[in-house]
Amino acid sequence: MKPITTPESTATNRPVISQLLQLPVLVAALGYLVDMYDLFLFSVVRVPSLKGLGIDGDRLLSDGLLLLNAQMVGLLIGGIFWGILGDKKGRLSVLFGSILIYSLANIANGFVTSLDQYVLLRFVAGLGLAGELGAGITLVTEILPKQIRGYGTTLVATMGVLGAILAYFMADLFDWRISYFIGGGLGLLLLVLRVNVLESGLFVKTKQRALSRGSVLMLVSDKTRLFKYFQCILVGLPIWFVVGILITFSPEFGKALGLSAPVVAGKAVMLSFSGQVLGDIVSGFLSQSMQSRKKVIRLFMLLSLAFMLIYLLAPVSDLTLFYTICVCLGFANGYWTLFITIAAELFGTNLRATVATTVPNFVRGATIPLSALFIQLKPALGTIYSALTVGLLTLAVALIALSFLDETFKKDLDYVEEG
Numbered sequence: 001m002k003p004i005t006t007p008e009s010t011a012t013n014r015p016v017i018s019q020l021l022q023l024p025v026l027v028a029a030l031g032y033l034v035d036m037y038d039l040f041l042f043s044v045v046r047v048p049s050l051k052g053l054g055i056d057g058d059r060l061l062s063d064g065l066l067l068l069n070a071q072m073v074g075l076l077i078g079g080i081f082w083g084i085l086g087d088k089k090g091r092l093s094v095l096f097g098s099i100l101i102y103s104l105a106n107i108a109n110g111f112v113t114s115l116d117q118y119v120l121l122r123f124v125a126g127l128g129l130a131g132e133l134g135a136g137i138t139l140v141t142e143i144l145p146k147q148i149r150g151y152g153t154t155l156v157a158t159m160g161v162l163g164a165i166l167a168y169f170m171a172d173l174f175d176w177r178i179s180y181f182i183g184g185g186l187g188l189l190l191l192v193l194r195v196n197v198l199e200s201g202l203f204v205k206t207k208q209r210a211l212s213r214g215s216v217l218m219l220v221s222d223k224t225r226l227f228k229y230f231q232c233i234l235v236g237l238p239i240w241f242v243v244g245i246l247i248t249f250s251p252e253f254g255k256a257l258g259l260s261a262p263v264v265a266g267k268a269v270m271l272s273f274s275g276q277v278l279g280d281i282v283s284g285f286l287s288q289s290m291q292s293r294k295k296v297i298r299l300f301m302l303l304s305l306a307f308m309l310i311y312l313l314a315p316v317s318d319l320t321l322f323y324t325i326c327v328c329l330g331f332a333n334g335y336w337t338l339f340i341t342i343a344a345e346l347f348g349t350n351l352r353a354t355v356a357t358t359v360p361n362f363v364r365g366a367t368i369p370l371s372a373l374f375i376q377l378k379p380a381l382g383t384i385y386s387a388l389t390v391g392l393l394t395l396a397v398a399l400i401a402l403s404f405l406d407e408t409f410k411k412d413l414d415y416v417e418e419g
Contacts, residue, residue, distance in 0.1 A: 027197050090200075143200055216354070296338060
């Protein structure tokens with residue numbers, strides 16, 4: 001890895017607050033708010049939207065999974081596309097291109113009249129949603145000085161999770177079609193800010209050099225680099241085990257636990273992401289205080305283990321207590337942005353966007369094999385113990401992967417990948 005000779009243009013002596021409130025940081029944060037709004041609006045309106053299309057009974061689950069998988073496939077394909085584009089054309093190209101696509105897809109979702117249309121548009125929405133977070137985190141880490149970039153990524157994460165909460169309330173106040181229109185409109189309004197946002201200085205300087213940028217071959221051809229990349233993905237798996245299985249299937253877990261009243265999935269989603277807002281803030285500030293990303297991520301993983309065991313094994317019969325545990329699980333998920341920040345910091349400027357964009361989308365896409373394993377084990381182990389088995393396996397793998405990663409808190413991002 002060869003350092004770039006020019007210093008970071010943003011490493012100034014300006015007050016921390018003024019640096020965090022730079023327009024690129026705010027746009028990345030607001031973009032993630034709209035991103036998460038759309039991503040989780042579908043989880044909240046899945047049942048009413050399918051019923052609005054005349055689908056009922058057992059098809060609510062099967063067709064809902066079809067739509068979810070279409071979105072996840074879009075995220076996986078889009079993650080690769082946007083990641084490469086971010087290193088070849090720039091962080092802003094991805095940031096605003098992805099916002100445009102998922103905003104238009106959001107609006108189009110409000111006009112669907114058939115399941116086939118819905119499936120196609122969830123795929124397109126997934127393509128758009130795949131790019132915003134990675135591009136935003138990359139931009140923020142590159143324009144802020146290393147001493148405070150953790151605060152910047154914390155701001156992005158917090159705004160994003162607030163978007164998921166906003167989706168719940170909009171779906172509660174308005175018809176599902178109107179909720180989609182609101183998300184699309186918010187994204188299009190955000191595009192107005194594009195003319196005033198400047199590109200990352202590190203990317204501009206790297207672009208002027210004769211370097212390979214956004215090369216998947218460069219990423220996979222070097223064993224050390226590839227191993228490091230897979231480690232980053234494994235570290236994020238527990239987050240989407242909680243979201244994709246424990247929270248998404250919370251009504252089924254509530255029934256298996258014998259709760260006094262049925263669990264409302266939308267409420268469980270909203271409460272868990274309310275907890276994640278607090279977790280994102282706490283993890284970000286802890287990381288700055290302890291000057292470590294790894295220590296904080298390990299702490300939150302262990303918290304996730306504790307709350308997972310309580311969720312699945314504690315003799316809980318009260319619905320309010322169950323929802324409280326959902327909040328705690330969400331809090332333990334609050335290392336989401338820290339793990340993406342580590343991924344961005346571990347790779348040079350010419351591969352940074354590719355990694356930071358693909359890693360979270362492969363983690364999101366891991367919901368498919370994790371849920372498939374859960375369903376495969378369910379007949380033999382039952383709902384509770386099949387989830388426990390998958391959860392323990394996921395956390396064990398993540399903790400091992402984290403132990404091999406380098407600490408990146410004080411790492412200078414002024415370098416590129418060679419060869």
